[in-house]
Amino acid sequence: MSVISIHSNVRDYTVYFQDDCSFINKFERFSQRLFVIDENVWQLHGKGCLASIPKENLMLFTVTEERKGLKSVMEIYDRLMEKSAKKNMTLISIGGGILQDVTGFVASTLYRGLNWIFVPTTLLAQSDSCIGSKTSLNYKRFKNILGTFYPPAEVHIQTTFLRTLSENDFLSGLGEVVKLHIMGGRESTDSLILSLPAVLCREPDALLLAISTSLSIKLNYIEGDEYDTGRRNLLNFGHCFGHALETVSNYAIPHGQAVVVGMIFANLAALKRKWISYTTFDSHLNSLLLKSLSIPIHEKYLKWDKILDCMRHDKKRVGNGLVMIMMRENFSFEKVVDFSEDELRSGIEELKGVLNV
Ligand SMILES: NC(=O)c1ccc[n+]([C@@H]2O[C@H](COP(=O)([O-])OP(=O)(O)OC[C@H]3O[C@@H](n4cnc5c(N)ncnc54)[C@H](O)[C@@H]3O)[C@@H](O)[C@H]2O)c1
Ligand SMILES: [Zn+2]
Structure with missing residues (x-):
């Protein structure tokens, strides 16, 4: 089993890559514990990987984006208080x-911080x-x-x-x-280009490598900027245009998938500003980005006025220009705050050509 150790201002924590499901049994060491489990995950894995979880310590949670709010948080507080939760309670999500967002909020606020363990399933x-965090x-x-900012302990x-x-x-x-x-x-990009077919087939070794590499790279961007005031912002690569497209659709x-289109858009803009070469643009587009895009993007979602309206409301925007994160030829990333409406309009036209719509 390999691990990644992470430093956080709240507490240091560890990511464990588990070889099998036996780690679930080890949560018995927490005498006061509540498992909050995504109902779909329970349906699919309740008799498999999760079979050892005692029913009396279990709360099932129906996951929808509409339920990601304070009402759900209060439902979980209620369940914890019914169990006479004290500060020594461990919440296992x-x-x-x-589910991570809702239960993490609960864990960070009840008694100003419960012991919290997260088992991600997507x-x-x-x-x-x-x-x-x-x-x-x-x-x-x-x-x-x-x-809030609150990492799981494990x-x-x-x-x-x-x-x-x-x-x-999966595609999301x-x-x-x-x-x-x-x-x-360059190295991680080239290695994903090679392993993409295996990742798309969900081959376990390829997935494990893709996941651990992703986390190590993310760690590099969040270390030193946990509260997202500088370098961590760059992780919004593909999201400036992507969020707008998601909203318009x-x-x-x-x-x-919207983020993939957002990266294609950002690369078109970078090519136009001569930040990247055509060779780099073309290899990212054809060897990686288009291969990761498997749903058709309808022309009706690529209306520049609607996209502009959404991008004007980007919470990261401070000045008059639009915000765009773009890469340079040496794979460094920069946040552009003067991206113009003209660049957006012409970029969308080029995007339509690239996407064949
Ligand atoms: N806190 C953060 O740092 C952070 C970062 C990125 C995204 N988010 C949030 O994450 C949410 C999206 O998360 P997500 O993509 O994991 O989606 P999700 O939690 O909505 O899960 C997607 C669907 O998959 C089901 N599911 C979960 N595990 C499954 C499994 N193993 N097998 C079958 N079905 C399973 C769920 O029931 C759900 O229907 C958004 O609300 C987003 O804002 C948070
Ligand atoms: Zn995202």
Whole structure:
């Protein structure tokens, strides 16, 4: 079993890459414990990997983006208080990014911090969200605007869970994996280009390597900037345009797929500003980005006025220009704050050509 140790201002914590499911039994060492488990995960793995979990310590949680709010947080507080939770209670969360966000918020606020363990079960949660300390809730129609910084004490990664993930959810996570490998530099990008077919087939060794590489690269960006005031911002590569596309499509385009399109857009812009060569643009596009995009992007979502409107509301925007994170030929990343409306308009036209729409 390999591990990654992470330093955080809240507490240092460890990611364990588990070879089998026996780690679940070891949670018995916590005499006061509540498992909060994504209902879908329980349906699929309750008789398998999770079979040893005692029913009296179990709370099932139905995961939807609408439920990522304070009401769900209060439901979990209620359940914990019914169990007379004290500061010595351990909360063990098993599920994807939504369950992580809701239970992480609970863990960080009840008694100002419970012992919290997270077992991520989606590709997105295993390769990206499980580290970095953010907990986020939606408030009314505003996404991720409430939150805290609170890392789990332990993260346990077991790729067996990924076998049952729907294709859409798998591809959503893949977008972040691709983003992190590109952000890691030439070597990690080239290695993902080679292993992509095996990753797409969910071959366990290829997944494990892609996940551990993604986390190591993310760690490099968050170390020293846990509170996201500088370098960590760069992890929004592909997200400036991607978020807008996701919103315009009314979430018909899964997050990770929107991020892939966002990276294609950012690279088109970088090519135009001569930040990257045509060779680099072409190799990322054809060997990695288009191969990771498996849903058609309808032209009706690529309306520049609607995308502009969303990008103007980007929470990271401070000045008059639009925000765009772009790469340079040496794989360094920069946040551009003067991206113009003209660049957006012409970029979208070029994007349509690249995507064949
Ligand atoms: N806190 C952070 O740092 C951070 C970072 C990125 C994203 N997020 C948040 O994460 C959320 C998205 O997370 P996600 O992509 O993991 O989605 P998710 O948690 O919504 O899970 C996606 C779907 O997969 C199901 N599922 C989970 N594990 C499964 C498994 N092993 N097999 C079959 N089905 C399974 C879930 O029930 C759900 O229907 C968003 O709300 C996003 O804002 C948080
Ligand atoms: Zn993302």
